[in-house]
Each structure stands twice: as C-alpha cells, then as structure tokens.
Amino acid sequence: xxxxxxxxxxxxxxxxxxxxxxxxxxxxxxxxxxxxxxxxxxxxxxxxxxxxxxxxxxxxxxxxxxxxxxxxxxxxxxxxxxxxxxxxxxxxxxxxxxxxxxxxxxxxxxxxxxxxxxxxxxxxxxxxxxxxxxxxxxxxxxxxxxxxxxxxxxxxxxxxxxxxxxxxxxxxxxxxxxxxxxxxxxxxxxxxxxxxxxxxxxxxxxxxxxxxxxxxxxxxxxxxxxxxxxxxxxxxxxxxxxxxxxxxxxxxxxxxxxxxxxxxxxxxxxxxxxxxxxxxxxxxxxxxx
Numbered sequence: 001x002x003x004x005x006x007x008x009x010x011x012x013x014x015x016x017x018x019x020x021x022x023x024x025x026x027x028x029x030x031x032x033x034x035x036x037x038x039x040x041x042x043x044x045x046x047x048x049x050x051x052x053x054x055x056x057x058x059x060x061x062x063x064x065x066x067x068x069x070x071x072x073x074x075x076x077x078x079x080x081x082x083x084x085x086x087x088x089x090x091x092x093x094x095x096x097x098x099x100x101x102x103x104x105x106x107x108x109x110x111x112x113x114x115x116x117x118x119x120x121x122x123x124x125x126x127x128x129x130x131x132x133x134x135x136x137x138x139x140x141x142x143x144x145x146x147x148x149x150x151x152x153x154x155x156x157x158x159x160x161x162x163x164x165x166x167x168x169x170x171x172x173x174x175x176x177x178x179x180x181x182x183x184x185x186x187x188x189x190x191x192x193x194x195x196x197x198x199x200x201x202x203x204x205x206x207x208x209x210x211x212x213x214x215x216x217x218x219x220x221x222x223x224x225x226x227x228x229x230x231x232x233x234x235x236x237x238x239x240x241x242x243x244x245x246x247x248x249x250x251x252x253x254x255x256x257x258x259x260x261x262x263x264x265x266x267x268x269x270x271x272x273x274x275x276x277x278x279x280x281x282x283x284x285x286x287x288x289x
Contacts, residue, residue, distance in 0.1 A: 012039070012055050019067045026071040029207065034076050038066045041080045073208035086136040090162050095154030097217035099132035102274040103196050106246050106281050107136040109272060110194050113244060114141045121191035123147070124238055126177035126231055129155050129217060131162040131170065133194045138167035147183065149173045152214065178230035183238060190238040196248040197227040224250045228257055232264035241288040246272075246281060254279035 016035050023031035033047075040047040042063055043055060069079055077098045082089040085099045086107050092098050110133070114121050120143040125134035128148035138146045148163065148170050150156050156174060163170045175182050177197060198217050200206070201224035210218060220227040228247060235245050245266065249257045254271055261269045266284035274280040 012050070012053070012059070015039075015060055015063060016050070019063065022067055022071055026073065027208075028070060028073070034070055035067070037076060037080065038070060039063060042066060073212075075209045075212050078212065083130070085130075085132045086139075088135065088139070088162075088166050090130045090132060090135070091158050091165075092130050093158065094212070095152070095214060096158040097129040097155070097196075097213045099130055099196075102276075102280060103132060103248055104136075105272060105274055106194060106196065106248050107133055109246055109281070109283065110137050110192060111140040114144060114192060117141075117191060120144060122186065122189055123192045123194065124149060124183065124186070124190050124235075126193060126195040126235070127151075127197045127217070127227070128159055128172075129196070131159045131167075133196060134170050135162060135167045137192075137194070138170050142169070146170045147173050147186070149175045149177055149182065151176045152216070155214065155217070178227065178234060180234065180237075182234055186238050188238070188240050190240060191243050193235040193239060193243070193245040195231060195235075195246075197231060199224045199228060199248065199250045199253065201250065201252070223256065224253050225256055225260065229260050232260060232266070236264055236266070236286060239286040241286055243286045244283065245285070246283045248281050251278045251280055254282065257282045 016039050020031045020035040023034055028034055036047045036050060040050055043053050045053050066079055070076060075098060077083040077092050083092045083098050086104050123137050123144050123146045125148045128134050128150045131148055134146050134148035137144060148159060150159050159172055163172055198220040200218050202219050202222055258269050261282060261284045265287060267287045269284045271279045272281035272283060
C-alpha cells in the first residue's frame with residue numbers, strides 16, 4: 001500500500017482514541033477495547049497487531065460507521081458477527097443469545113467431569129442457543145454423544161452454522177427445554193445435562209445490550225426462576241442414576257436454585273462461582289432409586 005493511499009499509523013491511533021472517547025460518552029462499558037476490536041475487524045488483523053497495521057484512506061469513513069452503530073449500544077458481537085467462547089469464534093447475530101465469558105466456567109466444569117468418564121458419555125445441552133456449551137463439550141470430548149436442544153428457529157440457524165463448522169458430530173434437536181416429552185429415547189441414559197437457560201428476573205434496568213438478546217433467552221419470570229424450575233424434571237428424567245447436571249443462574253438466585261434442585265430430587269447440590277467470585281452456577285447429581 002502506498003503512503004499516498006494509506007493513513008499514517010499515528011493518525012490511525014488518533015482515530016481509534018477518538019472512537020474510544022465517543023463510545024465512553026455513549027455509556028459503553030469497555031470503550032477502548034471495543035474501539036480496538038472494531039478497528040481490527042475492519043482491517044482484518046488481531047487487536048494486538050493494530051500498531052503495525054496499514055489502513056487505507058477509506059478506513060476512517062468505514063470505521064466511523066461501525067463506531068456509530070456501537071454508540072447506539074448495538075452489541076459489539078452483532079457488529080462483528082461473532083463471539084469468542086472456549087477457543088472458537090461462534091457466529092451470532094439478532095435472534096440468538098450472545099454467549100458470555102462467564103459461561104466458560106460451566107463448560108470447563110463439564111469437560112473436567114467428562115474427562116474422568118470411563119465410557120463414551122451422553123450429554124444434553126438444554127437451550128443451546130448458539131451452541132456454546134454443546135460445542136465446547138464435543139470438541140473437548142470427541143467420543144461424547146452430544147445433543148443440542150433449541151426451541152427458537154432463529155437461534156437454530158446460528159446453532160446449525162456453528163455446529164457444522166466446529167463440531168458436526170453434535171445432534172441439533174428442535175425442542176423446548178421444559179417439554180416433559182423431550183428426547184424420550186434418552187430416558188435414564190444421559191450422563192450429563194448442561195444448561196444456560198433464561199434466568200434474569202424481569203427488570204428494565206439492565207445494560208442496553210442485554211435487551212438486544214432474544215427476550216425469551218434472557219428473562220424468566222419475576223424471580224428469574226421459571227425456566228430452571230420447569231427444566232429440572234426433564235433433566236431428572238433424562239439422567240441416569242448418578243448422572244450430573246450443571247446450571248447457570250442469576251447472581252441473586254443461588255439459594256433459590258439450590259432449593260429447586262433439592263425439591264426436584266437431586267443430591268450432592270453444590271455452588272460454583274464465576275471468575276469474579278459470584279455464585280453463578282449450581283451442580284448436582286441424580287439420586288439412585
């Protein structure tokens with residue numbers, strides 16, 4: 001690229017700094033990071049490579065368009081078309097829940113648990129969305145039979161795309177995580193159920209980006225517990241005796257989730273924290289009968 005048709009690197013730094021200032025003024029939580037990610041996306045480089053990148057003269061115009069979208073609080077992941085999760089970049093967009101980094105704690109718990117399994121395990125991901133948990137397990141445990149259950153046709157479009165790219169052995173199942181007749185052929189045969197269900201109490205006070213996710217994938221009644229209560233009987237039916245389950249939940253509902261597990265007949269109920277030390281997950285096992 002000739003110097004005449006390229007921006008100077010000092011100018012590129014200034015443009016990114018101005019973008020970060022714009023995003024900060026719009027209330028974006030991580031303005032500097034987002035500004036760099038958008039610039040890197042446009043230039044086709046990693047964010048760490050921006051200091052060495054050459055930008056075309058058209059960069060500022062195109063970049064301003066992306067920054068303007070982010071300043072309206074359109075999710076960064078919708079703008080770039082992907083979200084990182086457990087070592088892969090999952091395709092996301094309007095209609096599917098954007099996987100969050102904290103859910104990797106649940107994925108890691110599942111993978112560590114299955115590494116100790118003596119045989120090829122059967123795993124069900126209830127409410128799979130983009131496929132984050134199902135794909136993480138399938139990639140780490142190739143011998144596992146993994147079923148990704150998702151009700152939303154819009155979300156399944158992304159789920160199918162991600163499974164085809166990263167874990168084609170995963171079986172995508174159109175279905176509702178709370179359906180009492182879900183996967184009847186797996187009754188008592190499942191080794192592990194994982195789920196990141198809708199769990200946020202109904203509220204209008206969250207960050208703007210949260211409301212860009214499908215409402216049915218985020219909110220779950222006044223206390224955030226509706227989906228969790230309703231999926232536990234399904235999980236109990238599917239699991240073998242001693243089979244395990246891990247559920248992500250709101251940081252305000254740990255005690256309620258533990259009580260729901262115990263009421264549904266699970267044992268060895270344990271709390272797991274996210275990387276910030278908040279109680280965000282409950283794990284348990286199906287009691288032998």
